[in-house]
Amino acid sequence: MLGKTLIIAFTVFPLYWWRFDGSLYSLGQAAALMGIVLFSINFVLAGRYFFLESLFGGLNKVYKIHHLTGKIAYSLIFLHPTLILISLGKILTQPNILLGTFAFVILSSLIYLTLVAKLKYDAWKKTHQFMSIALLLGAIHAILSGSTINTYPLLKIYLMGWVIVALTSAFIRLFNIRLKFHGYNYKVSEIQDVGKWILLKLESLGSKLTFVPGQFVFLSMLGKKISQESHPFSLAGSPNDNQLFLGIKKLGDYTETMSNIRVGDKAYVEGAYGKFSHVFSKKKKQIWIAGGIGVTPFRSMAKDALVKNYEIYFYYSINKPDENLFDNEFQKFKSNSFKYELWITQKRGRITAEYMAKNSAGLDNTDIFI
Numbered sequence: 001m002l003g004k005t006l007i008i009a010f011t012v013f014p015l016y017w018w019r020f021d022g023s024l025y026s027l028g029q030a031a032a033l034m035g036i037v038l039f040s041i042n043f044v045l046a047g048r049y050f051f052l053e054s055l056f057g058g059l060n061k062v063y064k065i066h067h068l069t070g071k072i073a074y075s076l077i078f079l080h081p082t083l084i085l086i087s088l089g090k091i092l093t094q095p096n097i098l099l100g101t102f103a104f105v106i107l108s109s110l111i112y113l114t115l116v117a118k119l120k121y122d123a124w125k126k127t128h129q130f131m132s133i134a135l136l137l138g139a140i141h142a143i144l145s146g147s148t149i150n151t152y153p154l155l156k157i158y159l160m161g162w163v164i165v166a167l168t169s170a171f172i173r174l175f176n177i178r179l180k181f182h183g184y185n186y187k188v189s190e191i192q193d194v195g196k197w198i199l200l201k202l203e204s205l206g207s208k209l210t211f212v213p214g215q216f217v218f219l220s221m222l223g224k225k226i227s228q229e230s231h232p233f234s235l236a237g238s239p240n241d242n243q244l245f246l247g248i249k250k251l252g253d254y255t256e257t258m259s260n261i262r263v264g265d266k267a268y269v270e271g272a273y274g275k276f277s278h279v280f281s282k283k284k285k286q287i288w289i290a291g292g293i294g295v296t297p298f299r300s301m302a303k304d305a306l307v308k309n310y311e312i313y314f315y316y317s318i319n320k321p322d323e324n325l326f327d328n329e330f331q332k333f334k335s336n337s338f339k340y341e342l343w344i345t346q347k348r349g350r351i352t353a354e355y356m357a358k359n360s361a362g363l364d365n366t367d368i369f370i
Contacts, residue, residue, distance in 0.1 A: 003055035003062075007069060010162075011038045017155040018148060028083030029148055035076030036142060036159055039135055042070050043166035047173065048182070048218065048270065058275035074111050077104065077138070100141035107134040120253060122229055132170035139163040183218075183270035184209045188263050189243055197325055198258045202244040202267055209269055211239055213300040214277030218270040219246070225260035230270060234296040236326075238303040244269065247325055249293040278305055278312075281367040287360050288314040289351075289370045292323065298369075299326050302333055310337065313360035317343040317351050 014033035020026050045052065045066040048059065056062045081104060085091065113119060113127050139160065142149055149156045189203040209217065218230040231254055237245030250256050278286055278301050286305075290298045295316055305312050318324050321344055330340045339360070343351045357363050 003052070003065065006055065007038070007041055007065070010041060013037070014155060014158060017152040023087055024083045025087035028080050028087065031076045031079040031083065032142065033148070033155075033159070035073055035080060036135075036138065037162050038069055038073035038076060039138075040162035040166035042066055042073055043132070043135070043169045045069065047169040048273070050182075050273075053273060053275070059273040070111075070114075074107065077107065096141055096144035099137055100145065103134045103137035103141060106130060106137070110134065122227065122253075125229065129170070129174050132167055132174070135163060135166055135170075183268050186244065186267045186269050188261055188265045188267060191261050191263060193259050195322070196250050198246075198248040198250065198255070198261070200246040200248060200258075200261070202246070202269065204243075205266075209244060209272060211235055211272035212274075212277045212279055213239060213304040214279075214297040215272035215274040215300075216297070217244075217272050220268040220270070221258070221261060221265060222267060223261060223265035225262075226257050227254060229254070230268075231255075232273075234300070235272065236296040236299045238300060247293075247296045247299070251293070276369065277301060278310060278367075278369065281369075283365060283367045284309065285311040285361075285366045286313070287356060287363075287366055287368045288312060289317070289356070289368065290315070291317045292319075293325075294370075295325055299329065301369075302330065302338070306333060306335070306338060312338045313356070314338070314340045315343055315351060315356060316341070317345060320344065320346050 011034050014037060015030060018026075018030050018033060020030070045062055052062045053059055056065060081100070110127060110131055113124065119127065142159065143156070149159060184207055185205040186202040187205055188200065190199075190201040192199040211217075214234075216232050216234040218232050220228050220230040222228055233246050233248055235244060236247040237243070248255055248258060250258070276297060278288075288298055288301070298314065298316075302312070302314070314330065316324070316327070316330065324342060327342050330342075334340050341359075345351070360366070
């Protein structure tokens with residue numbers, strides 16, 4: 001809630017200097033002031049900074065807010081020329097106006113590619129980098145055109161401050177600058193190509209990543225035969241292990257190429273992120289439900305829960321018997337406090353809430369992880 005409140009406050013703050021004169025032109029100015037700030041904030045939300053997780057309750061929630069604020073920012077920026085055009089009743093052709101128009105065309109094209117076109121991840125990410133150009137051109141347009149901005153120096157400092165923060169964040173991502181407080185250097189110590197799965201162990205080359213069971217990281221492989229783009233994967237190992245362990249299913253273009261990874265290849269690990277963990281729950285009794293590749297964080301959590309007096313009911317659902325991963329380990333974990341069941345839908349149909357409630361001593365005072 002705090003994160004959302006701060007976004008609203010930062011976005012509307014420029015209106016302190018705005019003076020409404022009852023015209024659509026004035027409303028268009030207000031839309032521009034808020035649009036610039038919110039657009040800049042969206043760059044920060046995409047930066048995967050640790051403080052954002054605390055403000056929003058997890059990186060997944062940050063990305064949902066990022067998606068929403070992106071739409072709102074574009075709507076405000078769209079309103080700016082629309083309201084001014086309606087107010088003036090004519091198209092302006094001064095150089096500064098054309099610059100703003102060019103920025104708007106770039107932004108609109110990128111929004112189309114983001115929300116409508118079905119680009120592959122790598123292509124989408126590359127086009128997304130041009131958002132910073134639209135912001136920079138829009139900021140220059142605002143300085144050259146904005147009578148309100150030039151009238152109030154503090155307003156100009158506030159707006160340009162946000163633009164600089166946003167462009168800095170974009171610069172870090174564009175040039176893949178690795179921040180020491182953000183990530184760690186590792187190398188591949190073991191890799192197993194098991195049918196549909198890649199099992200990867202990573203050995204630290206310096207400082208070790210610390211994480212909570214259930215969290216995930218962004219992994220960049222630095223070998224020659226695989227893209228160096230970062231991709232998110234859940235950690236399947238225990239925080240007490242000497243090495244990081246990842247269980248990755250071959251599902252897309254990138255994961256299919258992970259068979260090219262070799263022992264000794266360098267890797268950059270960024271994180272850890274996420275609030276999906278039994279340790280963040282106040283209730284000791286928990287129901288865990290995993291399906292397919294979603295089992296990986298539960299392996300990490302299971303090892304920890306076994307020694308911390310949790311009451312766990314774990315249902316691992318897969319379509320066919322050959323799709324299971326870590327089943328042998330989970331079978332060994334079974335005890336009075338760790339109940340485990342492998343559910344094969346091909347044989348038994350889909351598992352139901354009624355079945356789990358009946359076989360988990362009810363749902364009272366229980367947290368459910370899916």
